[in-house]
Amino acid sequence: MRPQKVLDNEILDGLSQVFRSKGYNGASLKDLSDATGLKKASLYHRFPNGKKEMADAVLNHIQSWVEERVFFELLNEENSPNIRLKKGLNEIRILYNGGKEICIFRALSLQSGLELFANEINNGMQKWVSTFESLGLSFGLTPTEAKNEATRTLIKIQGSLIVSKGLNNIEVFENALQEIEMTYSKF
């Protein structure tokens, strides 16, 4: 039998899991191989430029997910701002598994020497800001207020993920999401 092709999504999910839980340096080719079910050499067949290319693929994979799920709901003009926010926050809940998983930006932001993924992370975060900025405008905020509130929201999400993990208490994350919802709904 010809070796059955491992599905791209299964590979990307496996790689994502490893990079997110161990970071870039912590993720060994052995780990990535085990998580995907592909031997090291096969990984190099799919990703000729090695580990860096795998991490880039993961970054794109997750970014696409975020755009199709989180950003889509937050910007979906068929819904009212309140519903948009509620649905968007729900996707964020899924993205971070209720506070148990960490952000891929954080996992890839620390590695030896040069900042390998600084550009990708910067672009990704800008998109988060401008998405919440749009939502703020829909809630009737001024452009300045909308931008500030968007930044504050990002801070709450990222900060609560860290504190949740540090205190080993996912309530912190859930509370932060609810605070975000309350804050916007008062506008």
Place this chain on the structure above:
Amino acid sequence: MRPQKVLDNEILDGLSQVFRSKGYNGASLKDLSDATGLKKASLYHRFPNGKKEMADAVLNHIQSWVEERVFFELLNEENSPNIRLKKGLNEIRILYNGGKEICIFRALSLQSGLELFANEINNGMQKWVSTFESLGLSFGLTPTEAKNEATRTLIKIQGSLIVSKGLNNIEVFENALQEIEMTYSKF
């Protein structure tokens, strides 16, 4: 000349810098050797248990700094709550170099396999929470309010560090510190 003993503080500062900028896995013994001016084997003379012991020492080193500087100011009964907060936030500014440096917890929270520093990080964060909790009580908050506000404050600090770095804009960090000051001073 006898090989001059490198001062403990210089060693710890060097180690801190490497671990904070590269994380645990990203910090190689070569990096640590270069940063301290000690050859690998000399590092093993000071830290017989190797890299893990070095990182533990860094964690204690920074934790001591935080307690002597940050927590001291935040809890200093000679000052009013407002002054305490102002001085404490200033120490935090120094600790994170105005938003340019990241938290040691974050740097050491991601490494292969088991969570090597989970306990230390957990204890450290608890202390941050209870310190701000005390401050909240001094501001006249109820115990529940004080605890919630302490958590919110930690989230702002940690979150703004991440977003600052991601957006490459240290204003985000500075704004967060000022928001913390404003929030408490309204109580």
Place this chain on the structure above:
DNA sequence: ATTATGTTACCGAACGTTTGGTAAAATTGA
């Protein structure tokens, strides 16, 4: 329909390098 050729998907084994770590010797001050 058969054959030849090329492509796709995978894997075992090995590559050179770097890793964290150590034993023994050199260097110094006391």
Place this chain on the structure above:
DNA sequence: TCAATTTTACCAAACGTTCGGTAACATAAT
């Protein structure tokens, strides 16, 4: 001389990466 400190030289293991090869499929000329 002695003990403390640093260094040179070295090691096994793990690292990311590459190579050579196999088996199944696709294409298309015969």
